Amino acid sequence: MRADARRNRERLLAAARAVFAEHGIDAPMATVARRAGVGVATLYRHFPTREALVRGAFARQMETCGRALGDALAADDPWTGLTHLVETVCALQREERGFPAAFLDAFPETREEHARSREQAERDLTVLVRRAQASGALRPDFHPSDLVVALVAHCGLVAALPDDPRASRRLVAYLLQSFRAAPPTAPLPPPSGLTLRGLPLTPEGGGSRTPRRS
Amino acid sequence: MRADARRNRERLLAAARAVFAEHGIDAPMATVARRAGVGVATLYRHFPTREALVRGAFARQMETCGRALGDALAADDPWTGLTHLVETVCALQREERGFPAAFLDAFPETREEHARSREQAERDLTVLVRRAQASGALRPDFHPSDLVVALVAHCGLVAALPDDPRASRRLVAYLLQSFRAAPPTAPLPPPSGLTLRGLPLTPEGGGSRTPRRS
DNA sequence: GCCTCAACGGACGATCTCGTCCGCTTGCCA
């Protein structure tokens, strides 16, 4: 790859993050190109689709999410691991503007290519949850899919209120406290059964569709 | 108003709900008109802006949300009232497809016209929270803005996963349990201080902007 | 230093959506 091509690629990614943060991930491709100081053709040459650009722009964040699950499993105390996992992912969503939208966009459908690593992540999460329950810190009726529910809800919150880190922190605190085992609570409704499809808890986990808001 | 005009208006509202549910509230106006079996001009005559159409389509839901706060205040037990409030609003978001997006769209900025009734709602909510805390059921560090946080987060969840009522119910249950006063929990981060601006907890509360996703 | 081709840029046609304009239709009152 020629030096100028590499340079332009980096410029495009930085411009994409800036533009997505400011105008949302539906911002015109031409805006990103202009911000990067290149022509549209160059943008399309490097990233043939908007999805490829989004994926490229937030690749680092996706990877961080992916590592977070591994770190959580490796932690001495499973509850601490789970807590760190939730806080890491939520902090990322809070801090990188366009990321929550990319995260949500990535969620609903993902190519089957990454099915293998997703299944692994799924198993890891199950193990983490079981261990945390066995340690007595996590409530016994917690279901792995509850983590997905929590992350998607938090994601929706920061997408709606990107200027309010306090709201995010507050929600995370409430959720983590309600996950904690406590003596006598009312039974929960049945778990949602959501899987990790597309959730970037695995390093490759990225999205494919570009759904409109519902 | 002529009979055919009234009929068309109703048709348009029904079509709008159907189309918004299926394609999101950004669906082309022409699609709504076609679904209603009328021309675009008729649509624009009845609803000059997309916002007016959205507002009209979900007016009943907005009103229900508005009443819910009054009902909560009137309830014998304030905790029961608060619980009903949250469950009513969340059930509405869960059941009417396009409503969560409309709700979120309505949120960030609202005309100052309704400032008065919003302030009233704000006061009502504060009273409700104080009463529930005095009764011992609501945790003392709960802040009225936490209700906004919870509703927006739930809204984001159902907007992202409109086909999964179980996820919604699960989140609501976790949140309500974490709001409940319990002996010894870690201190929460500072409250977000969000207000009810635009949240349709007051009968007139509707939105004005059409923000893109962030 | 020269030459070649990878890489560039921006114009352009296609597509989509918006909101208005204007001639026609029809409900309703006298």
Place this chain on the structure above:
DNA sequence: TGGCAAGCGGACGAGATCGTCCGTTGAGGC
């Protein structure tokens, strides 16, 4: 029943975005 104005429909021009095509440029191997 007749007339008229409220109401209707669809064509249309403006504006925005997409993604491609093609002539030009300059990076890097020799």
